[in-house]
Amino acid sequence: MAEQQAPEVERQLSDKYKYGFVTDIESEKAAKGLSEDTVRFISAKKSEPEWMLEWRLKAFRRWKEMEEPTWAKVHYPKIDFQNAYYYSEPKQKKKLDSLDDVDPDLLETYKKLGIPLQEQKLLANVAVDAVFDSVSVVTTFKAKLAESGVIFCPISEAVQNHPELVKKYLGSVVPITDNYYATLNSAVFSDGSFVFIPKGVRCPMELSTYFRINEAETGQFERTLIIAEEGSYVSYLEGCTAPMRSEHQLHAAVVELVTLDDAEIKYSTVQNWYPGDAEGRGGIYNFVTKRGACRGARSKISWTQVETGSAITWKYPSCVLMGDNSVGEFYSIAITNNYQQADTGTKMIHLGKGTTSRVIAKGISAGKSNSTYRGLVSMHPKADGARNYTQCDSLLIGGDCGAHTVPYIESRNPTATVEHEATTSKISEDQLFYARARGIGEEEAVALIVNGFVRDVMQQLPMEFAVEAQKLVSISLEGSVG
Amino acid sequence: MSPKELNRAPEQSWLDAFDAAANDLPGEWLADTRRDAINVFREKGLPQRRLEDWKYTDLRRVLGSDLPLAVIAKGEGADPLAAIKGPRIHLTNGFFESADAMPKGVEVVSLSQALVGQVDWVRKALGSAPRPEGHPMLALNTALMRDGAAIRIVKGTALAEPIVIVHEGQAGRQLVRNLIVMEEGAEATIIEAHSGSTDAQQVQQTSEILVGDNAKLTHIRLQDAGASSVHLATDLVGIGRDALYDGFIVTTGGELARQESHIEFQGEGAEARISGTYLLSSKQHADVTTRINHAVPRCTSREVFKGVITDEARGVFQGKIVVAKDAQKTDGHQLNKTLLLSPKAEIDTKPELEIYADDVKCSHGATTGQINEDHLFYLRARGIDEATARGLLIHSFISEVMAEVKDDAIRAALEAHVTAWLASHAGIREVAA
Numbered sequence: 001m002a003e004q005q006a007p008e009v010e011r012q013l014s015d016k017y018k019y020g021f022v023t024d025i026e027s028e029k030a031a032k033g034l035s036e037d038t039v040r041f042i043s044a045k046k047s048e049p050e051w052m053l054e055w056r057l058k059a060f061r062r063w064k065e066m067e068e069p070t071w072a073k074v075h076y077p078k079i080d081f082q083n084a085y086y087y088s089e090p091k092q093k094k095k096l097d098s099l100d101d102v103d104p105d106l107l108e109t110y111k112k113l114g115i116p117l118q119e120q121k122l123l124a125n126v127a128v129d130a131v132f133d134s135v136s137v138v139t140t141f142k143a144k145l146a147e148s149g150v151i152f153c154p155i156s157e158a159v160q161n162h163p164e165l166v167k168k169y170l171g172s173v174v175p176i177t178d179n180y181y182a183t184l185n186s187a188v189f190s191d192g193s194f195v196f197i198p199k200g201v202r203c204p205m206e207l208s209t210y211f212r213i214n215e216a217e218t219g220q221f222e223r224t225l226i227i228a229e230e231g232s233y234v235s236y237l238e239g240c241t242a243p244m245r246s247e248h249q250l251h252a253a254v255v256e257l258v259t260l261d262d263a264e265i266k267y268s269t270v271q272n273w274y275p276g277d278a279e280g281r282g283g284i285y286n287f288v289t290k291r292g293a294c295r296g297a298r299s300k301i302s303w304t305q306v307e308t309g310s311a312i313t314w315k316y317p318s319c320v321l322m323g324d325n326s327v328g329e330f331y332s333i334a335i336t337n338n339y340q341q342a343d344t345g346t347k348m349i350h351l352g353k354g355t356t357s358r359v360i361a362k363g364i365s366a367g368k369s370n371s372t373y374r375g376l377v378s379m380h381p382k383a384d385g386a387r388n389y390t391q392c393d394s395l396l397i398g399g400d401c402g403a404h405t406v407p408y409i410e411s412r413n414p415t416a417t418v419e420h421e422a423t424t425s426k427i428s429e430d431q432l433f434y435a436r437a438r439g440i441g442e443e444e445a446v447a448l449i450v451n452g453f454v455r456d457v458m459q460q461l462p463m464e465f466a467v468e469a470q471k472l473v474s475i476s477l478e479g480s481v482g
Numbered sequence: 483m484s485p486k487e488l489n490r491a492p493e494q495s496w497l498d499a500f501d502a503a504a505n506d507l508p509g510e511w512l513a514d515t516r517r518d519a520i521n522v523f524r525e526k527g528l529p530q531r532r533l534e535d536w537k538y539t540d541l542r543r544v545l546g547s548d549l550p551l552a553v554i555a556k557g558e559g560a561d562p563l564a565a566i567k568g569p570r571i572h573l574t575n576g577f578f579e580s581a582d583a584m585p586k587g588v589e590v591v592s593l594s595q596a597l598v599g600q601v602d603w604v605r606k607a608l609g610s611a612p613r614p615e616g617h618p619m620l621a622l623n624t625a626l627m628r629d630g631a632a633i634r635i636v637k638g639t640a641l642a643e644p645i646v647i648v649h650e651g652q653a654g655r656q657l658v659r660n661l662i663v664m665e666e667g668a669e670a671t672i673i674e675a676h677s678g679s680t681d682a683q684q685v686q687q688t689s690e691i692l693v694g695d696n697a698k699l700t701h702i703r704l705q706d707a708g709a710s711s712v713h714l715a716t717d718l719v720g721i722g723r724d725a726l727y728d729g730f731i732v733t734t735g736g737e738l739a740r741q742e743s744h745i746e747f748q749g750e751g752a753e754a755r756i757s758g759t760y761l762l763s764s765k766q767h768a769d770v771t772t773r774i775n776h777a778v779p780r781c782t783s784r785e786v787f788k789g790v791i792t793d794e795a796r797g798v799f800q801g802k803i804v805v806a807k808d809a810q811k812t813d814g815h816q817l818n819k820t821l822l823l824s825p826k827a828e829i830d831t832k833p834e835l836e837i838y839a840d841d842v843k844c845s846h847g848a849t850t851g852q853i854n855e856d857h858l859f860y861l862r863a864r865g866i867d868e869a870t871a872r873g874l875l876i877h878s879f880i881s882e883v884m885a886e887v888k889d890d891a892i893r894a895a896l897e898a899h900v901t902a903w904l905a906s907h908a909g910i911r912e913v914a915a
Contacts, residue, residue, distance in 0.1 A: 381826075397840065400807070402837060404835060405834060405835040405846070407833060407848070408831075408832050409830070409850060410829075411822060411830075411850040412826075412827075414823060416850070417849070418848070418849060419847075422835060422846050424843075424845070
C-alpha cells in the first residue's frame with residue numbers, strides 16, 4: 001500500500017520537508033482514469049442527489065471540449081489525465097461518531113503534522129476540518145459552532161443536509177465553465193469544507209481546514225464554499241501538505257466565497273505542498289481557482305497567502321467587488337527555491353461604487369526557480385470613486401532564478417484611481433554585512449532579512465499561522481546561499 | 483483556437499496584394515527574403531486579441547478592409563514642426579520624394595533606389611537590427627516594403643542641426659522601411675513628423691535603428707496622422723557599447739495607432755531613454771508598446787509615458803523590461819500615468835518586468851485616474867476658476883514628461899502642438915508660460 005519511495009530522495013530531503021512521510025492507511029480508490037463513469041462513481045460514493053450528479057456531468061462534458069491553458073509562465077510536461085486516481089478514501093470500519101473512532105494511524109498522521117484534532121488537548125480556539133486525500137475525516141467543535149448557528153462541515157455533508165444553500169451558491173462565483181481546472185474540479189471534486197455564517201453572527205472561533213494528500217498517483221480536488229450572510233464575520237485558515245514522491249501529483253481546488261451586506265471573510269492559506277527535490281523531481285502541481293464575490297454593500301473579502309510549497313503554483317485568489325463600498329484585499333508571499341515555479345497574483349474586479357482594493361505581493365526567488373506576479377485590476381464604468389493600490393516587490397537570491405511582474409490595469413471610469421508600484425532587487429549587501437558582522441550565520445541572516453521583507457504580509461496572518469509561516473520562510477530558503 | 487481556424491478573409495487581401503506586386507517590388511536580391519516573410523505572415527495571420535501582445539489592440543478588423551497599395555504622389559507641403567530648423571527629408575504616401583542638402587558626414591538615399599542599386603552600407607545594415615521573432619506585422623512589412631529613407635551618420639560626425647523627416651500620408655496602404663545607421667561616436671538628432679489627409683489609409687512603418695559604440699541618437703516622433711488612418715510604427719533599435727538612444731514620441735493622430743519600440747542593448751555601459759505622451763479624443767485608439775531588452779550587463783533604461791484621454795478614446799500602454807541571465811548591474815525604471823477626462827474614456831496598461839539576473843535595480847509604476855481633487859481645491863481656494871485650474875493641472879501633468887526633451891527649440895515646438903490639442907479637445911485655454 002505504501003508508496004515505494006526512492007530511498008535516496010527520501011534521505012536527501014527528509015530534514016527539509018518534514019511533512020514528506022507517507023501514512024500506511026488502507027484506502028478505497030476509484031479506478032484509474034477519467035470518464036463519465038469516474039464522475040458517476042464519485043457521485044454514487046457520496047450518495048449524491050440526482051441534481052448534483054447532473055451538475056458534475058455537465059462540467060465533465062464541458063471539460064472534454066476545453067484546452068489546457070498555456071498562458072502562465074510555467075513549464076511542465078503535458079499532464080496525462082487518464083493516468084491518475086480521482087478518488088481515494090481512507091477505509092473506515094464504520095461511521096464516525098467521535099474522535100475516538102478515528103483510525104489511530106490517521107490521528108497519528110495529523111499529530112505528526114502538528115494539527116490539533118483532539119479537542120480536549122486544544123489550546124488554540126480553532127475548529128478544524130481535516131481532509132485526507134479525497135475525504136473529510138473529521139470536523140471538530142461542530143456542536144459549539146452549531147450553537148451560534150454556524151455550519152461548518154464537509155461539503156459532501158452539506159449536499160445532503162443543506163441542499164438549498166449548496167444549490168444556491170455552488171458555482172455561483174466560479175461557474176462550471178470558468179476555466180480548465182475549475183471545470184475539472186466541478187466534475188470530480190470529492191470533498192472540502194462548507195461554511196455558512198448566518199446573519200449578524202461573528203463566528204466564535206477561527207475555522208481551519210487541513211488538506212493532506214497521502215495516496216500516490218492521486219489527484220486532490222477539493223471544493224470549499226463559504227457564505228457569510230449580512231453583518232457576519234469569519235476567519236478561515238487553510239493548510240496543505242503532501243508526502244515526498246518522485247512523480248508529480250495534481251491538486252486542482254476551487255474555493256468560492258460570498259459576502260452579503262456588511263459581512264467579512266478573512267481567508268488565510270499556508271500552502272506547503274511537497275515542492276519536489278533539489279533536482280526538480282516530484283512535487284505537487286497546484287492549479288487552484290479561488291474567487292470571492294463581495295455581493296453586499298460594505299462587505300469585505302481578504303485573502304492572505306503564504307506559498308512556499310508545490311512544484312508549480314498557478315493561483316489567483318480574486319475579488320469581485322459588486323456591492324457598493326465593498327473592499328477586497330490580497331496579501332501574498334510566494335517563495336520559490338530549486339526548480340519551483342510560481343505564477344500567482346490576484347484579480348480585483350471593481351463593479352460597485354466606492355469599492356476599494358489593496359494588493360501587497362512579495363515574491364522571493366532562489367535557486368533555479370521562477371516566480372511571477374500576475375494580476376488584474378479592472379475598473380468598470382459604474383465603479384465611481386473606486387480605488388486600488390498595488391505593490392509588488394520581488395527579491396532575487398542568486399543569479400540563476402527569475403522574478404517577473406505582469407500586472408494588467410484596465411480602467412473605464414475617470415473617477416477611479418489605480419496606483420501600481422513594483423520593484424525588483426537582490427538582498428542588500430549592506431544588510432547582509434551588518435548581520436554577518438554581528439556573528440549571525442549567512443543562512444540565518446538571509447532568513448532574517450527575508451522575514452523583514454515579507455513583514456507587511458505576515459502581519460495579516462492569524463497568530464498561530466504567522467509563527468508557522470515564519471519558520472516555513474526560513475526552511476524554504478535553506479541551501480539557497482553560499 | 484489557432485489562427486488557421488479563423489476566417490482568413492482579412493489576411494487574404496494582403497496575400498493577394500503581395501502576389502500582385504511581387505515582381506515590381508524593389509531589389510531582386512531580396513526576393514527570397516520577401517517570400518519567406520510573407521510565409522511567416524501567412525502562417526501567423528493578422529494580430530488579434532488572443533495573442534498576448536495584442537490583447538488590447540486587434541488589427542483584424544481595421545486592416546482587413548480592402549485598400550489598394552499606395553501610389554507615388556506629390557506632397558502638399560505639410561510640415562507640422564516647421565518651427566524646428568534643419569534639413570528636411572520628404573516622404574509622401576510612403577515614397578521618398580525629396581531631400582534637402584545634408585551636412586558633411588551625412589548620407590541620405592531613398593530606400594527603393596538603394597535596394598535596386600549597389601549601396602553597400604544599406605545592404606549590410608538592412609535586416610540587421612534586433613527584432614522579435616515571428617512578428618506578423620514585421621513580416622508583412624519586410625515582404626511588402628517599397629520605399630523609405632536610409633540615413634547614415636558617418637563615424638565621429640556630430641550634427642549641429644536636427645534632420646527632419648516629414649511623412650505626409652494621402653491614401654492607400656503605405657509600407658515604409660527606414661534605416662538609421664549611427665556609426666561609432668556619431669551624434670545626431672532625427673525628428674519624424676507624421677501627418678496627412680483624412681482619407682482612409684494604412685501606414686506601416688518599420689525603422690531599423692543602429693546606434694554604434696559611443697554614438698548618441700536623439701529620436702523624436704510626432705504622430706499626428708489623419709483621422710481615418712491606421713498608423714503602425716515599429717522601431718527596432720540596437721544600442722552599442724557606451725552609446726545612448728534617447729527616444730520621445732508624441733501621439734495625437736490616427737483612428738487606430740500603435741507605436742512599438744523594441745530596444746536591445748548590444749554593448750555594456752549603454753543607456754536608453756524612451757518617453758512620450760498620448761493625447762486621445764473622439765473614438766481614437768492608441769497603443770504604445772515598448773520592450774527593452776537588457777541583454778548585456780551595466781546598462782540603464784528609463785521610460786516615462788503620460789497620457790490624457792477624453793471622449794470615447796482608448797489608450798493602451800504595454801511596457802516590458804527584460805533582463806537577461808547575465809545582465810548584472812542593470813538599472814531599469816519605467817513609469818506610466820494616465821488621466822481620464824470623460825466617463826467613456828478607457829486606459830489599459832500593462833507594465834511588465836521579466837528578470838533573470840539578481841544584481842539589478844528595476845522598478846515600474848503605473849497610475850490611472852482623474853485630476854487630484856485636493857490639487858484642484860488648492861487652486862480654487864486661491865481664486866482660480868475651475869476651468870483654468872483644471873487646465874493648469876493637466877498642463878503640469880504633461881509638462882513633467884515634456885521635460886524629457888532636452889533641446890529647448892524642439893521641446894517648444896512639441897509643446898505648442900500639445901497645447902493646441904489641449905485647447906481644442908480638453909477645453910483648456912492656453913496657459914501663459
